[in-house]
């Protein structure tokens with residue numbers, strides 16, 4: 001549904017997006033990840049037509065965004081909802097009025113507005129807060145109001161720019177669960193910008209890693225975490241400390257294999273002892289993936305690798 005090819009974006013002489021080519025499927029939960037200044041928000045704003053791009057192509061539903069005229073852009077934006085880190089609610093309006101705002105601007109009837117607002121406040125679990133003001137709500141509740149407001153015009157895509165960055169971990173999880181529910185129930189494509197790998201792990205099916213406007217990773221989330229390349233490791237801040245003696249082998253366990261006692265079986269079958277240097281299991285997108293580093297003696301390397309190769313396990317020598 002969204003296809004970006006060789007997109008470049010400059011602010012003055014500074015290139016902030018360099019040769020970005022990605023595609024985002026309808027119904028996907030897609031994460032854009034990177035450190036501050038990487039160009040995440042800029043890319044998001046290009047996608048909803050708030051920001052022009054210098055060269056390259058950005059198609060949404062096969063329409064080139066920079067070719068749209070003002071009127072076309074206005075109706076295009078209707079298809080795209082957006083939520084932000086600081087919620088962007090109108091303080092002097094009630095929850096009801098905040099959610100109703102986009103529909104009022106588009107001239108919906110009072111009856112339609114009423115029906116939709118109640119439906120959406122129920123969806124986000126705030127049906128009892130319609131008459132409250134933003135100042136009377138917690139951060140998580142404010143974000144729920146913002147989510148309801150973003151859904152009023154029945155968008156196809158929901159863009160989220162650091163929507164959970166101002167929230168504590170539990171509230172973050174509850175908002176991410178709500179986004180998942182919206183994705184599934186309403187079949188809305190979700191693109192979320194974040195600098196938190198936890199958010200990516202919890203919700204995203206696919207992720208794009210940006211660094212100084214360049215793509216440094218683009219893959220299914222499980223792949224990114226299961227077998228991170230050098231850039232990804234650097235991003236995650238992982239330093240691999242391993243013994244100097246012997247051979248260190250890193251094993252990657254795919255989702256179905258993570259819990260199997262591969263190591264203990266191998267030790268028994270080969271009648272051999274080895275050290276587990278370190279290991280880690282992680283939940284990515286409701287699947288468990290993991291990796292483990294073992295240390296063996298030099299003269300056992302051949303036998304161990306033979307065994308590993310027979311078992312369809314991804315491995316590398318460190």
Ligand SMILES: Nc1ncnc2c1ncn2[C@@H]1O[C@H](COP(=O)(O)OP(=O)(O)OP(=O)(O)O)[C@@H](O)[C@H]1O
Pocket residue numbers: 011016034035036037038039040041042043195
């Ligand atoms: N309106 C602007 N004019 C000039 N430069 C800009 C403008 N907006 C952003 N930039 C620059 O473009 C680069 C990318 O900014 P962007 O806001 O997209 O980063 P980000 O990844 O969203 O960062 P953060 O995590 O801090 O929100 C930065 O170097 C920033 O200074």
Ligand SMILES: [Mg+2]
Pocket residue numbers: 040041042161
């Ligand atoms: Mg940003």
